[in-house]
Each structure stands twice: as C-alpha cells, then as structure tokens.
Amino acid sequence: MRKYNVAILGATGAVGQEFLQLIAERNFPFQNLKLLASERSAGRKIDFLGKEYTVEEATADSFKGVEIALFAGGAASKTFAPAAVKHGAVVIDNSSAFRMDPEVPLVVPEVNPEAIRNHKGIIANPNCSTIIMVMALKPIHDAVRIKRVVVSTYQAVSGAGKEAIDELSDQVKAVAANEPVEARILPSASLPAHYQIAFNLLPQVDVFMDDGYSKEELKMVQETQKILDDPAIAVTATTVRVPVFRSHSESVNLELSGPLAANEAKKLLAAFPGIVVEDDPSRQVYPMPLTTSGRNEVFVGRIREDNTVSHGLNMWVVGDQIRKGAALNALQIAEYMIEHNLI
Template identity: 55%
Template sequence: MTNQRTYNVAVVGATGAVGTQILRLLEERNFPVNQLKLLSSARSAGAKLTFKGQEVTVQEATPESFEGVDFALFSAGGSVSKLLAKEAVQRGAVVIDNTNAFRMAQDVPLVVPEVNMDKAFENQGIIANPNCSTIQMVAALNPIREKFGIDRIIVSTYQAVSGAGARAINDLVNQTKSALAGEEVRGEILPVGSLPKKHQMAFNVVPQIDVFQDNGFTLEEMKMINETKKIFGDDTVKVSATCVRVPVLNGHSESVYVETKEDFTIEEVKELLAQAPGVTLVDVPEEQGYPLATDSTGKLDVFVGRVRKDVSEPRGLHMWIVSDNLLKGAAWNAVQIAEQMILKSDE
C-alpha cells in the first residue's frame, strides 16, 4: 500500500509463527513503516531478523518499549498481552491483539475487516483479532447473513497443528518420521501444552483443542461460539462447534452447516460468495474442484466450496471453508486492520 505518512510499528512476539508472518506481510505490502521494533520475551531477545534487507535485533518487550509507537501488533500469548497491551495504549499506541486476552471485553472491538471494520474505529486503544477458526467462518458466512439472515450455525473444524505454534509443527514432523520408521511415537505438545497428558498427532485425529469447560465444550469451541455472536452483533444466532486437530501442518478446514432465515437458491449463494471481499469460491465438483489446506497455504483469502442445500431442511446450507490460519486467521487480519485504519485516516 502507498501512503505519504509513515508509522512507528512494534511487533510483539516477532520470533513466533504468527510474528514472522506479520513481519513478512509488512514488507511485502510495503506498509508505511518509519521505525520498526521487534519485541519478544527475554528468551528470544538478541535474535536477529531481516526487514527490507536490514538486520533488526529483537529486544525484550517492556512497558518502555512502546514509547513513540503508533501501531503495536501483539502475538506473544495472552499473558503478555494482559501485561503489556495497556502499557502500550498509555504511551499512545493502537494495539491490535492476536490473543484471547481482550476478545470478549465489552469495550474492545473484535474485528474482521470484511465483516465489521467500522467497529475498529470505536476502539479505546485495543482492537482484538478473533480466533483463527472464527475469522475464516464469519468472513465466508457474512454475505449470506446480510442477504438471507442466519438462524443457526453448526461447525466442525479440522485444524492444522501450526495453530498451536512452531513447536507443534516440529513435533508433528518428528512423530511422523518416528511412525514411518517403526519407532515409538511420543507426543510432546498436543492436544494442550499446559496439560500433562499428550496424544500422538501423527496419523491421528484429536477431538480436543484447548481445555474443556464445565459445559463439555472446549475453550476453542466456546471461542467460536461467543466470538461469532460478537462479530455479527447478534446474540440470537445459534452457534455450536466441534473443534478437532488433524495431522496437517498448515491451513484450517471447516465443515459448516447454516440455517438461514429467508429462502435461498444455491445459485444466489454462490454468486454472493464469488463477489464477497476476501473470499474465493472454489466449487467445481465435476472436476473435483474444492478448497484444500495445501492450496490455501501462503494465500490471504478464505476459500469456500462444496456449497450445497441440505437434503431435508429447505433453508439448510452446507459448505467447506479453508484458510491459512497463520495469515487470514492471524497475521493478515491484524495487518489488514492497520491498513484499513490508515486508509480511513487519509480520507
């Protein structure tokens, strides 16, 4: 993007899976950076990363790190955001937070630019990035909601291990090598890093992402339920989720069933999806054309296919939604919010 004014930008969690993607996007999209600060925990401080051909040393994130910063993009875990996001705001930064720390806070907008970018401008210093699996679903469903209304959403996710970070990626690769070599397979990270029991991820499907809640749903599932209602601004929409980890390195897939409030035709739905911002329709079943996680990796859009009417419910609609969870599901959504805010300030 082109812009005459430049901005001081801090990336918190710069050495992580999402942080490195944020850095790449800032460079590729020619984000108007004046000064760039790469921040991390003390453990990663001193690492050197490259931005536009220049070597930048990663510094330990402290409250003072945010002096003079215009945009602070946080992706270092909820505890870091809770500790430092408000410190950044007090020093004049707009925080775009990629963690669960503030998503459901009443005074913090939860933003997907294709759905509710207007809410970002109501921020009081912090804008929350939704959960990766929520982002791709609401981006695809929003044009349908606006045209026909949505009464119910039932989603089952097939989530890549990159959603659990770089260590989870390495763990899956190592487990796969062990399994193929006939050696003992030991899980080190998943399903939940903080819990004592680990499951084999290689050649397996694990129906747990994050910790279980008292109602039998996991925290990841409740994030999807609650965040969807907040983003759509509609507490009446019924949402239910089952979130599953699959042995895929990158790219989340979702089977989504919705019941609309108004009648629709499949032709109308496909036309809406084909025209929707940030959405690519890949739906040519006669040629085995449908979205794949491998095809979505490295791309910014949300991909939708397998669009079909339910066989028993006249207003029931099924679809398959795939996206790069590190890009649209995280880094790109955050950078996109910052870009849109800059464009608005230039008007």
C-alpha cells in the first residue's frame, strides 16, 4: 500500500493527540509525519510508534512535501490552510473557518461521502455535536424525511480543551475539600464572566448571537442542513455544558413527514454503519458518557414515539466528541480518499 506524507497542525492539543492514537490504532499509511503547533509548544518531544518526534512551529513553509494535512482546529486554520493547499496538500480541517463556505465540502463519511469528491484542497470537519447528531438522523431521514429537529445537548468539558478538563478536576477537588472554587475557563476563556462547572450546568457553549442563540446552536442548524443537503429541515438547538469529562450527549426530538414506528427506527439505526443501538428500558440499558468514552461509534437509545405530533420520535444520542466528533471523523475522510484514489 502506498504511504503518505502527513502533517498534524495542533499536535500537542487534545484532538492532535487523538490523531496520533488513532493513526496507530488504525495503521494509517503514513510515510513521513510532521507534528506542528504554535511557537509556545515548539520543541516539545513526542514519542510515537517507537520514534521521537520534535514538534515544530507552524509556518507557511511547513507544508512543503505534505500530502495530507490534519488540522486539529483553532484560529490557525485560516492562516495555514491556504498555504498547505498551495504546497499541494489536502487539508482536513476541524475548525469552523470553512464549514459554511459553499466551495468547501462539509463531511461525515458515513453520511455524505460523495461530497469529498468535490473538494478544492480543503475539506471541513463538522462541529462535534453536529457529527454525533447527523449520524443518528441520516438513516431516519433516508427512510422518512425529517421535517423538524429539536435538540438539547449535554456537552462534556473536553470540548473546550485540556484547560477545561483540568478546571473541572480542580473544582471537584476544591468542593470536596471545602475550599474556594476558582473559575477561569468556562463557558469560554475569552468571555468576561466565568462560572463553576463542577456540580453545575452552563447553558452557554460559545458566544451568544444577537437573536439570543449561541454560535454553537447556530452551527448545529446550518451544518445539519448542509450535510444532509436539505435546507428545508427546521432545526432548533439548546447547547449546554455539563460536568462530564468526555462524550457529548444529546436529546433529539424529531417531527417526520410520515409514520415511522419506534421499532422500525431501531432497525434502521442498528443497520447504519458507525451506530450502536443500546435500548432496553426493561434492563436499564441506554447510552451514557462513561461507557461511550474512548469508543468510535455513536450510541443511540431511549428510542420512542412522540405522540404529541403527528409523526414524532425521541432519541438519546451519545458519542465521544474527541473521537467521532473530531479526530476519527477527519481520519475517516482521509481513509476514504485513499481507498477511492482521490489523493
């Protein structure tokens, strides 16, 4: 099998580290590997598959000779993606910089792989919450068109980075020791006010827009419509940060254009690649963040009909947002391109 020159931008962060773990797990065919990060992380040594790599500061020239560039996300994407493409690399980007660009495919490989073929050098990875949700929407939408989606998310702190993980851990310890609790990161380090996340819920993920919805909520609306190629789907979201380290959960309510029994929905979901149905209320079987962390699949349970509308369905959807919600989805895009000789 041919091997490829790969670069990871943001290699020292949570998603970058997950890239490395998944490359090893999945035997991704790389020839040379370049680990890139900001000036602050440059020089750091990382042992990977028996070899020591030195993290380099990212520059426009870092992508010379690179064929696949995996971007972990962040503001650097806008700066370096065009440079990487200029040097001949295909960029798979985890940031929000290019997702709604009509010239850039927004891809979940199980859902809309055909969009990959239309790329012009950059392929966007959707928002983690969107990826997890559309995985569960796709088989139902194909069978009975979805008219409306009402989703409430329960998002793990790791979605806000390693600093948020550390903050939750420190706050839990402080509460247990009856010591003062310090809040510096959440809802976002860039915001003027910060709140305790330990034993609390924060109904804000990202900044608020003028209409009262958060940017995260808007992403779920627009990205779902683009990925499913159906701008008529009505989506409304409420996104919430919860004191969980890893794996996002979502309560999803659907209004369908026709009838679909809960049992039929379970069969459709169970047959869809990348989905595991865990749904046995009599035995208290349902997905939870604790049991889905570190897993590649999206888990669906609590599947039941909503009788308050003509054709309604409720689902509980859980997935590891660092894996399927970020690094794994991007790597699957690269694998698809390799398998179909698109690179």
